[in-house]
Amino acid sequence: MRYLIFFFIIGLTLFTSSCRQDFEFEPSTGGLFFSKDTVYLDTVFTNIGSSTYTLKVYNRSDKDIKIPTIQLGKGQASKYRMTVDGMVGNNNRVFNDVELLAKDSMYIFIEVTADVAEANPTDFLYTDIIEFRHANGEVQDVDLVTLIQDAYFLYPKRFSDGTTETLTIEGIEEPVYGFFLDENDPVNGNEYVWGNDKPYVVYGYAAVPGGKTLNVQPGARIHFHADSGLIVGNGASFKANGTLENNIIFEGDRLEPGFSDVAGQWQTIWLTAGSTGNEIDNVIIKNAAVGLNIDSNDGNFMTIKNTQIYNSSLIGLYAKTAKIRGENVVINYAGIASLACTLGGSYEFKQCTFNNNWSSSRQVAVLLNNYYEDENGAQVPFDLVQADFKNCIIYGSNTYELSLDPATSGLFNHSFTKCLLKFGSSSNPLYSFLFDNPEVKRNENPKFLNIQNNQLNIGDDSAARGFGDDVSVPFDILGNPRTTPFDAGAYNWTTFQD
Template sequence: MRTFIFLLFIGFAISMSSCREDFEFERSTGGLTFSKDTVYCDTVFTNISSSTYSLKVYNKSNKDIKIPTIRLARPDSKYRITVDGMTGENQNNRTFKDVELLAKDSMYIFIEVTADVASSNPTDFLYTDQILFDEGTNQQKVELVTLIQDAYFLYPKRFSDGTTETLEIEGLSDSIYGFFLDENDPVNGNEYLWKNDKPYVIYGYAAVPNAKTLEIEPGARIHFHADSGLIVGNGATLKAKGTLEDKIIFEGDRLEPGFSNVAGQWETIWLTAGSTNNEIEHVIIKNSVVGLNIDSNDGNSMTIKNTEIYNSSLIGLYAKTAWIHSENLVINNAGIAALACTLGGIYEFRHCTFNNNWASSRQFAVMINNFYKDENNIEHAFPLGAATFTNCIIYGSNTYALSLAKSQNPDAIWENLSFLKCVMKFGTSTDDLYSFIFNNPEIKRNENPYFLDVYNNKLSIGELSSARGFGDAAILPFDILGNARPLLNPDVGAYQFQE
């Protein structure tokens, strides 16, 4: 009986509470507070959507309130907002009515913008607006500010039947979303010369056709959208030659600080089989899937000087049967390898720094092989004519920074593999392929180079670095920053220590 009475009482209490109105909201009188007075949306390219930014709105009073309106000030605003998860009443979510906010509670407003440079202030290229809370004497506001950057936009053509331009690449069964550069483009002019007056934004793959040369001016900035890249075709040439003061930069098209060191934002710079006389100097390549993809260049040595490749989700420099001469090259952090010299080739690296602190246990700083196995497990060998590393650092978080794989075919060429005056991270091994590493006065094994900050791509060396004074006679008079090296016993790697 007692149990029955208790349950009856509980049921009565629930029915009474469900019938009453839980909250009574009073009209807001303007006493809101905000997490910030101005929301600065980071720089965006014209007509490219920004990241999402947040504003927190507080009701610090003891009353449940109803905000009559929350809206964007400009009727044609390029901003978009959502309020506490709700969408607005008109296009682009510009107006919200009777927004409720409990006492001592808060809510989020999320903000995005897609604007073009023509909409911005012509003197400073700022696009601004306001979020207005309430009307009349109770009105409060939060400023919105975005810098809009103009650019050259390169992208595939769209045809009248709804299809888009694609590229057919030898050796690939599928076409690629991309386009050939145009010497007389009606908007951009000569697309075989990339200038430094404003950035380039690439959608899809931009391709340099046979017998053409793409020249990139010092100081040019090249931004690739997701799944995009640059292709230098058979018989074509890339001349990307910056200077110490005006480096050429290849990166993604997200300009917000949160994307500054995010790998895999775009695809690659692909120098396809037969590309010729390519030169890369004073260049930074960052946040790609594969930084440089060099595929069977035609026997003319490719030169890479004073160049930095950072944050590649797979490989920093991926060479296949290539011929490369490189000096003062820095590659840091990649999902598989900073440098991969595969399927043979001829390689010379002088005063280079290869480091890999990728968050796994199977990444390498340097990989070298001269074969691959097909789907039937049949081995195909290629001649490794030379792979020489002089005054280099090969390091990383893995116990083994170097990986070698030699063909089992006794006739396969594997010649002139040498590491002269190198600092190398390498554990123990009984494999004869690595026997040259141990008890070798030309190699400092497992001695810390003391990089300044590998996670922020600062690979200059510290005072206690094992790289200091270990180099052979100076084969390059200046380091990657233009600092002089001593004639005798220079520091190894791309950086000479500075007091």
């Protein structure tokens, strides 16, 4: 029996060894297929690395092949980098004898970091090719195209001892990675004027100290890196006055389409306590943690007009004991609240649209509050002198899109006149004013054009059509004149085009 087992093992070994065939790779002669003939790496800022893009290469033949050379057309001088099937090759630019099995494929991952001076001066495109050089002399190639944008870069100074500039902010224990703007920066010039000749890219917190004013001009584009933002200090001013034709845009610095609506890419625009003379008009704020963070002003009302705030991971407009007049303000998508008026204050919003379709069961469109709790859990009240909403839409994906959170003492004054609200049934006396009230339309659909794309325009069948009064906001957010019967919300109704 022992010999039978021995001969069985010997036979099995001979059988398996006779069936095994080592792969024999033939030099390639062309015929590769590609997932795309041009790889567009979208737009990047000068000298800022891109995201990683993918090209898939197919060998659809029945032969195992070896590609003699895969390389970037500009060779080692190329500003593109790639990995081929997980390999880095010669400095991520040249690869030799790359093997590819029959009926198989491989991935090439591509990145770029280039200066605008290296791009084509007429269209600012930086280009190259990936060459696949075969044994018979045939060359196949795939184009690489990237748009390079020049920009003003604002960031903390680095000192000779290796440390970087930081800011000390009241109420925050640790220094914040940030810097004060400079009137005479050797590279950027006057950093208190942000123009529209090229974008601004901010790293860390850019700060405006007391006595200074940051003027943001029509058409300016400001991009914040992760964990970055803008701080306007006590006694400082922020004036961002765009126009209907030239909005000012604040957003993140990831320019790829996949990041166009990703919340929380940067922190906030923070108008701290005591900031003065702030003005915001025709501004778009996208993809922050908190779009506008407004503390108690200088005691005077500040104005926010014709402003859109979208995709805030926490709050769109976060006000604390502030004084704000808002007209034609549109806020959509926020993790907690589109508008949060907290710690009391005075607010008047006319012809505004506050919607919240964040995918959560706890988000709301509007939150009103007049206290905070100290470390012992005791309420510290602040007077909510007024919170007046006129001709506004307060809507969203949840059953209750208005949250009232009063203290046991202190003023908590609010009014909703000719407003369309989303709010379910309730026996809470706080909300009794919403029921059987001709000044309020409850749970009637505004029928926005496209909520997901932040298009909160209303159509001819919207419940907001014709529901408003004349509240002295003569034009809608698109500059169209308002006429009787007036609509609720920031947009006049229009007939949607298919």
